[in-house]
Amino acid sequence: MLEFIISKYNFWFYVILMMIGLYAMLAKRNLVKKLIGMNIFQTAIILFYVSIGVKAGKVHVPIIIGGHGTHHAIKAADYLNPLPHVLMLTAIVVSIATTGVALAVLILIYRRYKTLNEDEILAIRQAGRETGA
Amino acid sequence: MKTVILIFVILAGGLLLYGTMDMPAWGDPNSPANTYVSPRYIEEAMEATETPNIVTAVLADYRGYDTMGETTVIFTAAIACALLLRGIGSARKEEDES
Numbered sequence: 001m002l003e004f005i006i007s008k009y010n011f012w013f014y015v016i017l018m019m020i021g022l023y024a025m026l027a028k029r030n031l032v033k034k035l036i037g038m039n040i041f042q043t044a045i046i047l048f049y050v051s052i053g054v055k056a057g058k059v060h061v062p063i064i065i066g067g068h069g070t071h072h073a074i075k076a077a078d079y080l081n082p083l084p085h086v087l088m089l090t091a092i093v094v095s096i097a098t099t100g101v102a103l104a105v106l107i108l109i110y111r112r113y114k115t116l117n118e119d120e121i122l123a124i125r126q127a128g129r130e131t132g133a
Numbered sequence: 134m135k136t137v138i139l140i141f142v143i144l145a146g147g148l149l150l151y152g153t154m155d156m157p158a159w160g161d162p163n164s165p166a167n168t169y170v171s172p173r174y175i176e177e178a179m180e181a182t183e184t185p186n187i188v189t190a191v192l193a194d195y196r197g198y199d200t201m202g203e204t205t206v207i208f209t210a211a212i213a214c215a216l217l218l219r220g221i222g223s224a225r226k227e228e229d230e231s
Contacts, residue, residue: 006159007158007159007161008153008154008156009159010159011153011159012153015146015150015153018146018149019142019143019146022142022146023138023139023142026138026141027134027138051159052164052166053166053171054159054160055161055162056159056161057160057162062186062187063187063188064178064185064186064187066185068183068185073176074175074176076171076173076175076176077162079175079187081166081171081175082171082174082175082188083166083170083171083174083191084166085188086188086191089188090199090200093203093207094203094206096207097207097209098210100211100214101213104213104214104217104218105217107217107218108217108218108221111221
């Protein structure tokens with residue numbers, strides 16, 4: 001039982017992080033908090049993928065030891081799995097791009113409505129529609 | 134509404150927790166992710182690309198076109214930010230004056 005928990009608990013932490021992010025995205029009324037929830041969600045996914053590439057034991061980071069001078073055969077079991085790291089590098093770039101654009105949109109929303117609360121924005125829009133503006 | 138969301142989130146999390154039961158153990162060197170394609174990259178990257186850092190070799194050489202597309206993503210985001218925030222400083226100045 002303890003062995004089972006030790007072999008799985010990292011995944012459970014990422015699921016909890018993902019639940020926090022999902023809850024923040026759905027339940028929070030402040031748009032900045034929604035954005036922070038999205039970032040927490042993305043971080044959970046990134047951590048999950050990076051943890052898949054881990055190999056237990058005496059393993060090196062995926063940089064060939066000795067650099068260009070090496071001529072001995074490289075064994076795959078001696079190095080961590082580099083592919084999840086590469087994929088998550090791409091995911092980090094996309095997350096930065098979406099966060100930047102979202103923050104720019106939030107600045108414009110705040111300038112127009114003077115609030116970032118979703119309910120207040122909807123109320124202002126409803127009032128504007130009723131007066132025919 | 135918040136209870137509905139909480140129940141949905143707990144359901145989604147429970148489904149994922151159920152999914153982790155079939156995941157290979159953390160750090161298992163014989164897990165599918167560590168044995169399917171990655172050994173080939175680790176063993177051949179140095180010879181094929183002359184780059185000791187395998188992550189760099191895969192990012193900039195094997196997946197070079199993907200990385201080029203990624204720069205397009207960043208460029209598009211930068212242009213979108215620039216267009217959205219265009220003239221925001223001068224507009225504030227006008228508000229102060231009026």
